[in-house]
Amino acid sequence: MAVEESRIQAHKDGLEIDQGLFCGAVLHSPTAGRHLIDTMALPTPRALELLDGFRATGRVELASVLLERRGPAAYVEFRNAQHLNAEDNRLIGDLETAVDLALLDDRVRVGVLRGGEVDHPRYRGRRVFSAGINLKALRNGEISFIDFLLGRELGYISKMLRGLLPEPTEVTWPDPRRQKPWIGAVDTFAIGGGMQLLLVLDRVLLESGAFLSLPAAEEGIVPGLGNLRLRRLTGARMARQIILGGRRITGDDPEVRLLCDEVVPAALMDAAIEASVAELAAPAVVANRRMLGLSEEPVDLYREYLAEFAVIQATRTHSEDVLAKMERRWRRTLSRR
Template sequence: MSAVHLDIDGVIAHLRLDNPSKLNALTIDMLAQLEQACAILERSPQISAVILSGDGDRAFCAGADIKAWGALSPTDFARNWVREGHRIFDRFARLSIPTIAAIHAPAIGGGLELAACADIRVMAPMATLALPEAQVGIVPGWGGTNRLLRLLPEPTVKEMALFGRKLTADKAWSLGFVAEIAEDTLATAMHIAVQAATASPRAHEVAKYQIHAAVGEDRAALIEALGGGMIGATRDRAEGVASFKDKRKPEFPGS
């Protein structure tokens, strides 16, 4: 049974974590479902924005389900849990579509790392953010010690990861990690998504590529993607493809 749902309504997509009895804690199956959702989103050019949320009142996402990784060997934990989860989170972060995380309740550990993958975040006034991995003898593994450091000051990340301190909505907003504080995070996220839908999807895509390349998010691939987009629009490229199909020497117009 799926615990990650992708609902598409026109140009807006809604990605929901649906495991409220376990505070939306992520399992191996949920990670796989998240990747499947990313694959669909990447192949849906009509979508202008994606909203990420968690079902239930108690948590946006409580991180990784300890029952999913607690019994793994050190090798399997590192290779099949940490690296695989990191790869899937990267895939969500690198979607070409603008993404908005609606954090209505605590985002803990992997839940905070997932929210950090979104382009912007909306947070409820009483929600909190935390990196409590050290309390169970592990360390952040899905971006808490790298991607999060591009979004929050080093001392703040250390406060959470080393001293177990929680980050409030007001503090997260003051640091720029949260775009808006709202009682109804879904409604606010939807308002932002609708606004995004009025702009050029391709301009959004290229702007996101440029920003990510500048901050080091998949820089090499993005530079090549931008180059591919530039050359793909040329008459030279059209001539190259046509000449290959016709089995003749190309005559490039240089434009």
């Protein structure tokens, strides 16, 4: 794998397909699959190392994420500024550390996700939520199947939805996981993986003029667990329009209310976040979100979907059509320099 990881995607031998087959088989087993899910719900070693410092200062600055505690909320700000806050291996690792810290700190009652200001000439100085997967990194073979494509689903996204296990345990009832509500504040756009994040959040605020999209079908890959979760919010027909047809949803679309709670002018976003934090910090919120989660996405449904996803996504990232699209996009980028 060390040799494999040093190559661009088109020159790899496809060992990650074997990883996908293995992980799919593990997840397909009710016993082994649940054990893997529970193990991935544990805090990362880096989060445990940083926990005392975060509790004391309320601030941790990682390479691509800033975490700050303000009042009852932990603000998680994406800071991959050169790449429109696109997801790569580093950002995924930093996000899991930040989510762990927010869930472990007893003074935090609500988590807030927001993109920081970016450096892209078209959007310089503006906040951007997320441009999704970093396609340049994918083309260059720098997107890990285990750490990114599967790890984000079993790691920080699952922890936001289902909670974190503070320590290994054989106890399964009552549920020992720590859960907290999460808010997403979407400035400019949430594309691909950015939009996928919104599907597990408890409150979504969309800046006026911002848009949402899942262009994975155009890119040739599967949009994480978007295929599982989107139709619960939008219905099957609209989910197909977004995932298979690439439909963008803007703040002006009447259907936008299926995907967000408020459309907010940019100048009022901070106030809207504060109001949402105050509302979701109520004591009964955690218990009720836990019950909603049980009804919406039972763990075995999640496990069975991931078993199929592991195989399909590993295969798609090595498919000829995907590799060809990445290379054409790469050459267009070089020609514009």
